[in-house]
Amino acid sequence: MTRPHQSSAPLLLVENLQVALPTPHGLVPAIRNIHLRLERGQTLGVIGESGSGKSITMLALMGLLPEQAQVSGSVKLNGQEMVGASDATFCGIRGNRVGMVFQDPMSALNPVQTIGRQVAEPLRLHRGLSRNAARAEAVALLTRVGIADAARRAEAYPHQFSGGQRQRITIAMALACGPDLLIADEPTTALDATLQLQILQLLRELVAERGMALILISHDLGVIAQNVDQMLVMYGGSIVERGPTAAVFQHMAHPYTRGLFAARPMIGLRAEGQRPRLPTITGHVPELQDIPPGCPFAGRCAWTEASCASTTPPALAVPVHSSGAAHTASCQPHVLRQLEATA
Structure with a gap:
């Protein structure tokens, strides 16, 4: 399902987003002066070390930060301001206009509910489908993301699927209501190379089919190079470099x-009888x-x-x-x- 677009505003417009999180040292800045603009159909990659602020930025967009967090700046979705929005407003957007694929599918899925019920839930909540209609739609979604014999397996529980299948199920959940924006947070981290390629290919196909925008978070530079048109490099809660993916890869500017x-690691650089050390960034990511x-x-x-x-x-x-x-x-x-x- 795709939603008709009537607004001329960008799909996502973030201006001067700042987030402070509670710590034993009090509230400290975690995200600083983030600006980004994303149009429908665009793909954006976000890279950086653990702790650079990638996931916190996306959680801020989804309204999923800790209750004590302080958020300022502006986040507009289709022109609608989200900073300071009520829980009810965010509940109407999450899983509906914005879908998110989390890094660990096992923790994202409810272990005591069948996968068919979990994929059907947003269809019932946001689109008002009947139980039978939502289940039929859920089976179609599971089939589309590559779950074989989906009508039967919709009655199975998350632990009865492999890691790659569980990730496909979370993608089906995120896409159930035809969101305008899909956020994928390290969606292939725990998968082997073959499954990674399959999941990334599936995401590319679905984005192309549905005209969604995609934000892809990854530690893997190869994943970013092959799957997004634009990219951000984050460090310490700030964007230190941004641009077209090909341009950034060709002319890396920031230290x-x-x-x-x-x-x-580069294949073919190991000298005979030697194991050259990789260059490292001095020091460590600060608290x-x-x-x-x-x-x-x-x-x-x-x-x-x-x-x-x-x-x-x-x-x-x-x-x-x-x-x-x-x-x-x-x-x-x-x-x-x-x-x-x-x-």
Whole structure:
């Protein structure tokens, strides 16, 4: 099912999103000044180390943050402001206009309900279908995502399926009401390489079929390279680089992005009788309360200067894209110029 689109506003418009989370040290910033715009049919990838803020950003979009969290800025879905919206408003959007595929399908599924009932639930809640009509639609969805003999297996429970099948079931749940936006948070992490390819291919097909927008979160640079048109690189709750995926991969600008790419294991680089060490980013990801107010990467970056920890770096166009490609990096101008000179 696809929903008619009457608004000329972008599907998703995020401006200056900031999130503070409760910790033993009090409320500390977890997400800082996030801006993004996503149109229908676009695909966006988000990469970064664990703790960089990828999942927290998506939970903020879904209204799933802890109760004590503080959120400011603006998140508009089809022009509707979501920051400060009521629980009832979010309940009408989650599973309806926005679907989410979580990293661990076993924890996302209810172990004491059949999968047919779980896939049918959003159809009954949001579309008002009868029990029989919702079950028939659920069986069709399960068949579409590759569950064999779906009419019979709809009566089975999550533990009776493999990991790859459970992930397919959560995708069916997320797509049940024909959402405008699908958020997939590390959807292939626990799967082997063959199942990863199958799940990612399924997501591509479904996005193309239904005209949805897709936000794909992943640690895997190869997954991002092959499955999204635009990408963000996050560190310390901030976006440090963004742009068309091909442009970012071809001209990595920010020191953190370069560090991530340099640390990739590469087939064929092992010398005979040797095992060369991979380059690593010095230091470690700081705790939320220890992230500097300026550049979040200050201290781990080889180009760190005294002003980096206190001065927020501007988002600058990457010099190589004089043709106007929308590729930016948040770094000091002279550092970007020096890095470009050494590329």
